[in-house]
Amino acid sequence: AQSVTQPDIHITVSEGASLELRCNYSYGATPYLFWYVQSPGQGLQLLLKYFSGDTLVQGIKGFEAEFKRSQSSFNLRKPSVHWSDAAEYFCAVRGNNAGNMLTFGGGTRLMVKP
Amino acid sequence: DSGVTQTPKHLITATGQRVTLRCSPRSGDLSVYWYQQSLDQGLQFLIQYYNGEERAKGNILERFSAQQFPDLHSELNLSSLELGDSALYFCASSGGQEVGELFFGEGSRLTVL
Numbered sequence: 001a002q003s004v005t006q007p008d009i010h011i012t013v014s015e016g017a018s019l020e021l022r023c024n025y026s027y028g029a030t031p032y033l034f035w036y037v038q039s040p041g042q043g044l045q046l047l048l049k050y051f052s053g054d055t056l057v058q059g060i061k062g063f064e065a066e067f068k069r070s071q072s073s074f075n076l077r078k079p080s081v082h083w084s085d086a087a088e089y090f091c092a093v094r095g096n097n098a099g100n101m102l103t104f105g106g107g108t109r110l111m112v113k114p
Numbered sequence: 115d116s117g118v119t120q121t122p123k124h125l126i127t128a129t130g131q132r133v134t135l136r137c138s139p140r141s142g143d144l145s146v147y148w149y150q151q152s153l154d155q156g157l158q159f160l161i162q163y164y165n166g167e168e169r170a171k172g173n174i175l176e177r178f179s180a181q182q183f184p185d186l187h188s189e190l191n192l193s194s195l196e197l198g199d200s201a202l203y204f205c206a207s208s209g210g211q212e213v214g215e216l217f218f219g220e221g222s223r224l225t226v227l
Binding site: 034036041042043044045046049090101102103104105106107 | 204220
């Protein structure tokens with residue numbers, strides 16, 4: 001069975017500082033990986049996804065993530081955080097079999113200090 | 115705007131009651147997924163439909179049921195409600211690709227008193 005672990009429940013960074021959110025997954029084959037963001041009272045918005053190819057993927061809002069097979073990780077990064085980035089971030093994994101659902105990690109709540 | 119529409123946005127009801135949540139997927143998407151988000155369980159997959167047929171089932175209680183209609187909209191029925199069913203229920207849709215991304219609606223917040 002697939003699973004996702006986000007070790008950090010809460011992270012606080014200063015505006016303008018760099019950000020890295022950790023994600024570790026468990027899946028027997030090459031997974032499909034996603035990062036979603038949820039702002040208060042909103043649904044989930046896709047930031048970026050990895051299916052295959054280049055292991056460094058670029059997303060919206062200046063985010064990027066790197067797939068590291070050897071570490072079973074897919075960490076999300078941003079070089080300079082803006083106050084509007086405060087939200088909850090979810091890493092998710094999906095298998096490549098028909099009908100496989102998207103499995104989410106527990107989420108990381110990001111707070112941004114002025 | 116993801117293109118996925120969920121109604122109602124908020125719902126307050128009493129224990130023992132039954133409610134129906136509705137989801138309209140993005141135009142052309144054949145798959146609909148239901149997720150439950152609660153503070154203690156996080157985002158849990160409930161059930162998936164593809165073109166009217168049940169495709170996958172997750173942690174869905176027997177008191178809950180869903181269906182997808184010929185026009186591809188879906189309904190999630192929750193019955194004999196308990197306090198612990200209070201949560202945000204998300205619907206998501208995806209297109210013909212088997213492993214494409216999911217597009218999420220804004221959710222239906224259910225409060226059971």
